[in-house]
Amino acid sequence: MITGECLCGTVRWRVVGPLAPLSHCHCAMCRKAHATPVVSFTACSADAFDWICGEDAIVAYASSAGFIRPFCGHCGSCLPGTTPDPNEISLPVGTxxxxxxxxxxxxxxxxxxxxxxxISAFAETIAGHPPGTDLPEQPGPDRADAAPGGPLRGSCLCGAVAYELSQLPEFYNCHCSRCRRARAAAHTTNGVVAIDALRFTHGENNVTTFRLPGARRFGQAFCRTCGSGLPRRDVSFGTAIVPLGSLDSPAPGPGWHIFTASMAPWWQISDDLPRFPGARPT
Structure with a gap:
């Protein structure tokens, strides 16, 4: 039996049965929904899946025909969802x-x-849907990029929330278990800017912020409609934490990996960026 839960622990589930092989998705819709560069999924039979608790906290967002992307309304963690195949449940492995x-x-x-x-040279790569799935292409959100030299722009998957940054973040990959569960992916890719460098251009009242009890700084902001991760203001430190996957504008990649000692056992780092087992030394 395999179990899973959201970041706050309100929603829990179990799978009694085999899991499908891993798929690491780079599509723009998954990137927006999870606010990460790539999202890892497995799947199980619908008959093998069961919610343990917290179903009343689940918010369902239909991102496209047949694809439901549920998330926890309390903490924003992405949750198992349905696909056009009624006999299958899609499971984000990070949870x-x-x-x-x-x-x-x-x-x-x-x-x-x-x-x-x-991507590792030994990995199988597919430009779109895997062969034989017989599914229509899923276009990503059509959002305009920022003008050259102007502010970086970002938004959630449903478009209810949009923001811009007047400062270029310095991005990093975090492999801690909290980030993994928060965004239901192998890791998050976040950047930090001064708090006044973040401006929501519309929909700020649609942003929910969850702060993990007992954590000094950890939390996440997300759209209450679609669950997409969004920038979060940390007033106590005068900063804003920006998930790279929420950006519409091109941005530089991360500069290092942190908390690799907690890295998911099913994930491999395929780049040469500096790695730190815990926080980056200052």
């Missing part, structure tokens, strides 16, 4: 408890891959 025993996997929608994301 699973322990080691599911999955390794490797294929990379899909690599035609949408961010240019600085590195």
């Amino acid at each position: 699973l408890q322990g080691d599911p025993g999955l390794r490797g996997g294929r990379h899909i929608f690599t035609a949408d891959k961010l240019p600085w994301v590195t």
